[in-house]
Amino acid sequence: MVHGVINIRKEKGFTSHDVVAKLRGILGQKKIGHTGTLDPDATGVLPVCLGKATKLCDMLTDKDKTYETVLLLGKATDTQDISGTVLSEKAMDGIDNDAVERCIGEFVGEYLQVPPKTFHFRACGWKSPAPKEPISVHCAMISERNSAVVAAWRNSPAQK
Numbered sequence: 001m002v003h004g005v006i007n008i009r010k011e012k013g014f015t016s017h018d019v020v021a022k023l024r025g026i027l028g029q030k031k032i033g034h035t036g037t038l039d040p041d042a043t044g045v046l047p048v049c050l051g052k053a054t055k056l057c058d059m060l061t062d063k064d065k066t067y068e069t070v071l072l073l074g075k076a077t078d079t080q081d082i083s084g085t086v087l088s089e090k091a092m093d094g095i096d097n098d099a100v101e102r103c104i105g106e107f108v109g110e111y112l113q114v115p116p117k118t119f120h121f122r123a124c125g126w127k128s129p130a131p132k133e134p135i136s137v138h139c140a141m142i143s144e145r146n147s148a149v150v151a152a153w154r155n156s157p158a159q160k
Contacts, residue, residue: 001029003051005060010036010046019046035060041081068143073100101142110136 077084112132
């Protein structure tokens with residue numbers, strides 16, 4: 001059995017569960033856990049714990065994380081992400097950088113976050129209402145703006 005932590009570069013289109021399932025097949029072991037999101041649209045580093053290191057999963061999950069995202073303004077979907085069916089569209093012609101900065105700034109603070117519908121469906125199969133998770137967003141900023149807005153923020157689980 002292999003023990004330790006592997007950092008995987010997760011590509012778009014795969015869930016964290018897909019990565020774990022693939023590693024189980026490659027390594028021939030069952031004791032594998034991930035510390036990331038199940039969102040198939042997410043890309044980036046996914047720490048995967050193997051064997052005895054699976055005890056680290058909770059400790060790694062409870063640490064601060066930094067996220068960078070591209071915001072597509074003016075569209076609402078049925079899944080709250082770009083993979084869903086577009087329900088409505090609004091022109092963003094009159095939106096300036098200050099308005100976007102103010103909007104992004106509203107995400108800073110502690111609050112209860114509802115997981116996106118696609119995440120909840122994959123994780124729970126709609127068997128129960130999506131649980132709200134306490135989070136704390138430390139900062140949010142726009143790093144560039146062209147046809148889309150790229151925003152980055154640091155967040156952590158809220159103190160229990």
